[in-house]
Amino acid sequence: MKRQIPILIVFLVGLLGFLQYFVTGPISKGIYNTWLEWFQGVQGMAIIMAIISLTKRHWTNVRKGKNTIYSLITLFSLYGMMSLGLFIGIEKGSLFDKLYEYVMVPLNATTFSLLAFYMASAAYRAFKARSMEAILLLLSAFVLMIGLTSFGDMISKNLPYFAQWVLDVPNLAAQRGIVLGVALGVIATSLKIMLGIERSWLE
Amino acid sequence: MGIGLDVPKLPVFFAIIIYTFFLLYYISKARKGGNLFLRKIPGIEAVDEAVGRATEMGRAILYIPGLSTIDDVATIAALNILARVARKAGEYETDIIVPNRNPVVYTVAKEVVKQAYSTIGRPDLFKDESVFYVTDSQFGYTAAVCGLMVREKTATNFFMGYFWAESLLLAETGAATGAIQIAGTDAITQLPFFITACDYTLIGEEFYAASAYLSGEPVLVSTIKAQDAMKLIIGALILLGGFLGLIGKAGILNFLFP
Amino acid sequence: MNIWDRLAKIPRSFIFLIIGLSVFLPLLFKFTLPLNILKPVQEVYDFIENLPEGSSVILSCDYSPDVLPETHPMAIALARHMARKKLRVYILTLHPAGTGLALDVYNRMIKEMGARERKDVVFLGYFPSSTATILGIGENIRNVFKADYFGVPFDSIPAFEGVKNYNEIRLAISISGAALPEVWMTYANGRYGANVVAGVTAVMAAQLYPYYRSKQFIGILGGMRGAAEYEKLVNAQNLATKGMNSISLANFVMILFVILGNIAYFMQRRKRR
Amino acid sequence: MITTDLWIWLSAFLTLAIFSFLYKDNPLYRFAEHLFVGISAGYYGAIYWHNAIYRFIINPLTENFSTFYYKIVWPELFEGKVYLIPAFFSFLMYLIPLLLGLLFFTLIIPKYSWLIRYPIAFLMGVGAGLALYPSFKARILDQVKDTFLPQFSNSLHFLNAIIIFIGTFTVLSYFFFSKEHKGPLKVLSRIGIVFIMIGFGAAFGYTVMARISLLIGRFYFLIHDWIHII
DSSP states (O other): OOHHHHHHHHHHHHHHHGGGGGEEEEEHHHHHHHHHHHHHHHHHHHHHHHHHHHHHHHHHHHHOOOOHHHHHHHHHHHHHHHHHHHHIIOTSHHHHHHHHIIIHHHHHHHHHHHHHHHHHHHHHHHHHOOOHHHHHHHHHHHHHEEEEEEEHHHHHHTTHHHHHHHHHTTTHHHHHHHHHHHHHHHHHHHHHHHHTOOOOOGG | OOOEOOOOGGHHHHHHHHHHHHHHHHHHHHHHHOOOOOOOOHHHHHHHHHHHHHHHHHEEEEOOOOOSOOOSHHHHHHHHHHHHHHHHHTTTTOOEEEEEESSHHHHHHHHHHHHHHHHTOOOOGOOGGGHHHEOOOOOOOOOOOHHHHHHOOOEEEEEEEEOOTHHHHHHHHHHHOOOOEEEOOOGGGHHHHHHSSSSSSETTHHHHHHHHHOOOHHHHHHHHHHHHHHHHHHHHHHHHHHHHHTTTTTGGGGGOOO | OOOHHHHHOOOOHHHHHHHHHHHHHHSSSSOOOOOOOOHHHHHHHHHHHHHHTHHHHHHHHOOOOOHHHHHHHHHHHHHHHHHHOOOOOEEOOSSTTTTHHHHHHHHHHHHHOOOOOOTTEEEEEEEEEEHHHHHHHHHHHHHHHHOOOTTGGGGGGGGGTOOSSTTTTTEEEEEEESHHHHHHHIIIIIHHHEEEEEOOOOOHHHHHHHHHHHHHSSSEHHHHHHHHHHHHHTTTOHHHHHHHHHHHHHHHHHHHHHHHHHHHHHHHHHHOO | OOOOOOHHHHHHHHHHHGGGTTTTHHHHHHHHHHHHHHHHHHHHHOOOIIIIIIIIIIIHHHHHOOOOOOOHHHHHGGGSSSHHHHHHHHHHHHHHHHHHHHGGGGGGGGGGGGGGHHHHHHHHHHHHHHHHHHHIIIIIIIIHHHSSOOOOSSSSHHHHHHHHHHHHHHHHHHHHOOOOOHHHHHHHHHHHHHHHHHHHHHHHHHHHHHHHHHHHHHHHHHIIIIIIOO
């Protein structure tokens, strides 16, 4: 009951989802649309799981008196923002939308912009031409970093075109080779899940 | 009811069936004890050397099993390699430190290290505080581990598993302390940082193959073999298409492509 | 402690300061570094330049605030060019968080670029399903744009006179940090043969160039550089041009760091052996 | 000079709070980080409710139920024949995702939390099943087809096609594990690693510029929207 039925669900739902591609007619369109709609609905409800575990973890912090103020801030902003969105609305101009634009976006953008600083420090302290591979990588990076900026234009008119070429041809070949391998890996995992061979998700 | 077969799409159907056949064939062969040959991944010697280096220096090894969840393929591979590193560390009686970001991965990692020490007959070496849970926050975990690297002056750092933007911070801090660093990940966007900052990096599938090779676990090894079989077919198809294309006859293969 | 040891001991915050300044300072001063116009951007400019007065164009601002630095300057530079050419511009967005920025482009066209409301420019707001909207425009824009964002009905908007679908719409521009330009190309160009231009972040540009080479896009504006090039073409140098100066300087400093770091590393290793 | 819009002040404060982490970890940063974790979880909670749960489960459920209800109470509303069975069935159909989704709540009850495997199984099944065909076609077949060589012509286009052909094949052979990298395979994989490194270098150069653009956006916000220096 605890293991057989979930594996049966994964197999049946997966098989139908796969086979419907090869059958023309309303039946296959029907399955495809229903699966997609239900998937988006159920996936939407999966957020419940994330919110429950977030609340559990921060609530235990508060109870144990560890890092309480910060955990309270997380809990308050979580339920505050959610109830604003659920009960008052998420349209343009609503408080929910303002909090998104003036709180969430700057926090997100600034957190990621920190990486520009960390890259500079890594460029100085860590990026060493230790091996032939590292040398090649740094050279290719230099070509891009100079070629697509004004210094590239200063050096020569067609350096930007060469930088573009490095992106369009050798880089494209490398990415394609890697994508082929990774795609095979992803498909193998999907097949193992559907066939019940891969069960780590059941714990 | 108008049900018909979408014929042009059938090549994909047969390709998936062939792939499934390879998977099941190799898994049954592996389970029946057939030896499946996997070439030795150069990165694996580097792992043993790095553990030896830490022993010479008489300092601890730091092992980070990635920041992802337990169901992530990369985390499973990282825990397989952790078992090997813990066994080697046990043989050389060198300390190992394993900070974790995910609570579930933490419990599994502790079990892996304890198991590793008992398989080499030294359960006494296992120190409970050597494997611990730090925090769930990405940058909170990173700041704590960077502090640990600088304070403990770990001689060897392992970064195995799935990483996000924090990979840069970890690899850079480790490099600055002069430690030997070995990384392994399938996080394509983070590989450039690991390649320039670490002494050795297992790239994408190499990382899976290394964990399969080390764990010897039948399903993992047979997945690599099935993938290799498909790569042979794809390689042959590319060569054929290339040759036919040169003489302008690539059209023959169009039926294969919906 | 010779020079190399000291160099190896530079604290991290000092490096942060240098890179911070190399990005911050160029923003304060108005100077332009040389910037060649690459073909994919030039072709967009030439196409719009040759459009007769009064031609209808769709400007779809499919981006959210978090990719603003690379995409918003593109929308403004393109809007400035189209306003100067007295074209009829229909502004909309297919991104749930894109309404605010699309409205900003609309207001700028009216206040700063002399476009007359509902005659030269119309603001249509957010449309949730991208595919249905793009396909709907192919059939009849009357069913899609029932009224503008402010509720003015389709029939009392002069800018829509004589326009039924892509046959009368000379160009569709999609600016985005995600894959929406590809959806415009697949359906508007693929199904109805409409001319499509993509304005995307640097990261997304790499994926779209193959479609430019196969002429499914008229042209592509890629990242901060694409925006700066277009600002130069319409000689209204603004955020993107300043941004390019920062990127150029910061990249230069980054490369210096790598070289310096490697020299210090190898000098120290030679000393130790 | 300085803006009076309080919202802009709030954004500026939060931006500086995050930047303070560059100096060292401090209470200001930890406040901003915890606020970020809470607000983004709350944001996605509301967005998923409106754009996923309501739109794909609740709304169709209520609509189908009302048509089914009216078919019983006012059959004459629907000129022609009244089909009760299909109406009831379509209502029933939308109960299934609702029940599956509600099982997520069992996470709180330890005794029944294993029930959570049913919705996860459904998501895994649909995810795996629906993805097989498109990912095989788009990420394998289309890539292979585009690597086929055109007819000989001494043009840049042909040269590029040759380079892409060699690069793709050698990178693929680098990730081949069933045979020792000796003899021809060693040459192929050496060429492959050269292409991989060029690819990663290009990706690295791109990431640097993307991050700096974000930083430019933040600085521009501080000196334009907040303090109007420029």
